[in-house]
Amino acid sequence: MKEHSKVDIELVERIRQGDSDAWQSLIDRYEGRLLAYTDSRIRNRATSEDIVQEAFVGFLISLPNYDGSRPLESYLFSICAYKLTDHLRREGRRPSVQMHHRSSDGGGGMLEPVGVDRVASSIARSVERKRIEESAITEAISEQIERWKSSNAFAKLKAIELLFVRGMGNKEVAEKTQLSEQQVANYKSDFQIRLRSIIDRMELDEGVFPELANN
Template identity: 80%
Template sequence: MVDYQNQPPSDADAYLVDQIRKGDQEAWQSLIDRFEGRLLAFTDSRIRNRASSEDIVQEAFVGFLISLPNYDGNRRLESYLFSICAYKLTDHLRREGRRPSIQMHHRGSSGEGAAMEPAGSDRVASSIARSVERKAIEESAVRDAIGEQVDRWKSGEGWNKLKAIELLFVVGMPNKEVAEATGLSEQQIANYKSDFQIRLRSIINRMELDEGVFPELA
């Protein structure tokens, strides 16, 4: 049995898709095992209905098979699957005719909050799905960017930076405490933090994502 999970990261998706195109059942099962749980969690958190979530995820996998001839590998496999799942979620919400349970407001010309006219269910469903898809793509992009930067620092022996960044962003310690824990100055820690954020922004910009993703980086 081929261990698809242990293929080189840069080749794993392409290899898996190629095997699925060839009708490899092990590859298809590997795809399901790899993404089903995440897709279920993704839909569960939005509709709170396990049976419906399972149906949506199943439809997403079917949609992936149908669209496979058009998948050229330029998009990450994870993002591609999540976008299909988001569209299936749109269809589900449209069929349900679901609307937000909270009142929405916008700013009027006088600056006072004014109630919006209720939007049609199609518009609401599409907006929710776009928001959900955008979040999934953003999370994936940030994860990839962090991974790339961490690998770069490892290869360059930037262990002090890695330790500082972990304490800052994972543990949540303030600059002063990180400086004390690492024996570095607060200025060095501030520089590491700023450098890390700039590098992530640069890496994400290179991904050439749709302009609707990370509009704050435009």
């Protein structure tokens, strides 16, 4: 048996037992791959994140029916592909998803709660953390933009807009702005450093932007 399969089996078993740390480990393990998959097809990061989140929730709902005979990665990608197709067909309509599964006692298809309340709670915390992070980033970007506007640093503003809003690469931005690639790289680095400094000043809980902790 491959080592990654052993890890997946252990993760699934811990998730069945309601281990929220295992759920987070599964997200950390597969979120990047699923996002790359959806991004390559719709090229809209926010929508991709929503679809991937729905895929994880879909996996949680289907967990009672997952017997491990199919590789976990393949199973997750099949759910994500379904969510992506559903999104494209519905043009943004999002059906509500309940954290339940069908009763195994054959009682008329009634739904009963999945016994992973702590995992569901973990999802809720992740959503709330995302909202806090989005709010903090919005505030930080607004503050930095106002600083550059007040100092007439419009070349920086144009470069940053092309980089982060239009999603262009350094070389393409340099060509459009008549800056050197090194200047564009410097502006990008400066912007990221300033955003981090502003966010650090907000003194948010350590659970928000964990990647900034202990650095």
